[in-house]
Amino acid sequence: MTQEQWSNIRQRLLKTVGQNNFTTWIAPMVPGEINDGIITLNVPTNFFGNYVSQNFSDLILHETNAEGLDVSRLNFALAAKPAANSETAPEQAKHTTAATKPPAVPPSVTSTAPLDPRFSFDNFVVGKPNELAHAAARRVAEGGPVTFNPLFLYGGVGLGKTHLMHAIARELQQRQPEMSVLYLSAEQFMYRFVQALRDRKMMDFKELFRSVDVLMVDDVQFIAGKDSTQEEFFHTFNALVDQNKQIIISADRAPTDIKDLEERVQSRLQCGLVVDLHPTDYELRLGILQSKLEVQQKTYPGLDVENGVLEFLAHRITSNVRVLEGALTRLFAFASLVGREINMELTQDCLADVLRSSERKITVEEIQRKVSEHYNIRLSDMIGPKRLRSYARPRQVAMYLSKQLTSRSLPEIGRRFGGRDHTTVMHGVRRIEELKQSDSQIAEDLELLGRALKS
């Protein structure tokens, strides 16, 4: 880090922590190296390091990142020589610690992030991939005795985690309006925490979070690597579980797969019910499209969709529900603008970019794996030098499919087949092209493999 960068960070910290805190806690620190996303800060005493770590680390991280530095952790090391100002630090520390105790102020009113009215159970389409998550969410939304705590929902991007969280919150509020339900993203949790530190309102913060009946935190993976936030989250979590209050968490992966999440936090997150939303299948995608179609038709009455269009979209757009939904919205907007009906031609025109980017990229390695499984030979034999027909034919099939289904050139394909020459690949491809016409078994194998790879 350059001197100038550190000086910018210090200036911003001065504004957020105030002159007193700055002189006592920030000014004496001397930055060291940044390694693997960890910045070393040299501090005069262990006590000093602990205090800064507990009270200011998220702020420091935030400002360091704002300066464009890729830092996810702070490491406090004892400075060889006392840093400037350090002699005065312990004395001032006492004052500051005392000063951080806030005056007794009533806790602020519990407020939730606004709930999206579109996200209710009524318009959540259930299929095999999400039925367990849906059932668990429904159970929690009934608001009965707490049976699993926390409920941990996870799944890839755009598979409906936030939708289910909002649906639970809405349902709980409707069934039991007196219940205080706090829904927020993990990012908002962190910013509230940092703000409470800055404004010296930690007591209010703690009281607010410990007084709710249901706490819902979306995208918890966000706090990974943010040590003080994790610590505070851990205490909040424990306090609520102790009081038998329901906690619902979502993340983009399972607790054990969240890197840089403390082990104790991971283990707490797993002690209730962990359910995942699997990637959608064709039937679920079609169901979702049909339900979104009704919404679109209310906005654009009279606009019809030709048979086969929804099926085509469900087949082609497999990445996530958000993209699927966006595609339908765009189709309707486009059709109503140009005054055309929604048929296959319009769909191809209007969604060319989405359809192109959602085409699955098949790799040579995948092809090799599938083909060797199909012919029941080892992958190493397919790539290796053996020339026996029982290896050579599958190898040629794999070369042919690699040419057809990937954008790799012949030399690139050759390199992936044990460093073979491009002429060998060309020969293999031609041989299979010939056999495809004369050998019905080969033609059938190609058809089957092609379909399996594209699905």
Ligand SMILES: Nc1ncnc2c1ncn2[C@@H]1O[C@H](COP(=O)(O)OP(=O)(O)OP(=O)(O)O)[C@@H](O)[C@H]1O
């Ligand atoms: N089963 C479903 N039925 C109806 N709509 C769905 C379903 N699954 C997802 N959606 C819709 O897809 C969009 C994306 O869902 P959502 O925001 O809940 O995803 P997410 O899993 O929270 O994604 P992210 O990881 O990006 O936070 C929303 O508009 C949501 O309504």
